[in-house]
Amino acid sequence: MEYKTRKLIRPEDLNSRGTVFGGTILKWIDEEAAIYAMCQLKTKNIVTKLISEINFMSPGYQGDVIEIGVDVVSIGESSITLTVDVRNKDTENSIVKVDKIIFVSVGKDGKSTPHYKVDDSAFKSIDDKLDVHKKSISSQITNDSDSDSDMFINSHIGQKVLNKITKK
Numbered sequence: 001m002e003y004k005t006r007k008l009i010r011p012e013d014l015n016s017r018g019t020v021f022g023g024t025i026l027k028w029i030d031e032e033a034a035i036y037a038m039c040q041l042k043t044k045n046i047v048t049k050l051i052s053e054i055n056f057m058s059p060g061y062q063g064d065v066i067e068i069g070v071d072v073v074s075i076g077e078s079s080i081t082l083t084v085d086v087r088n089k090d091t092e093n094s095i096v097k098v099d100k101i102i103f104v105s106v107g108k109d110g111k112s113t114p115h116y117k118v119d120d121s122a123f124k125s126i127d128d129k130l131d132v133h134k135k136s137i138s139s140q141i142t143n144d145s146d147s148d149s150d151m152f153i154n155s156h157i158g159q160k161v162l163n164k165i166t167k168k
Contacts, residue, residue: 004032005068006065007065007066020064022096026051029101033084033101034046040072045107046080050101052100053099064089065089068086069087070083077114078105078112079102080115084097
């Protein structure tokens with residue numbers, strides 16, 4: 001797991017007990033995981049679909065520096081599932097763990113749409129993978145039924161995609 005973001009727990013982050021407020025940590029988790037998902041999927045058009053059980057393991061105190069770590073669990077046709085760990089930088093004790101946070105790639109209509117990043121293990125053949133890439137690209141073009149867009153997909157990008165997935 002990569003820990004890329006650090007936060008300083010400040011007085012305004014504290015609850016009435018003097019420990020970091022759970023809502024503050026959840027905001028940080030959602031923001032960091034969303035940025036990570038955007039970078040992995042190479043799109044900003046994502047939404048949080050689900051955050052699984054949130055396990056608060058130990059308190060964080062004013063002045064503590066915390067780190068947020070994110071890792072990929074799986075990648076679907078239109079989604080990415082991540083796991084997140086928030087820990088104290090000095091002690092490396094976990095403060096919060098989230099086993100599963102799912103983000104979905106969405107189109108202009110707000111409905112899920114395939115993204116460009118695909119998990120190789122999900123496909124039985126190169127043709128299956130090309131079909132997913134073609135659907136993803138065509139969803140970015142406003143008029144999917146236009147023969148020009150089909151020609152564009154098949155000729156202009158098709159060869160690049162084929163080269164990449166066959167690792168040429």
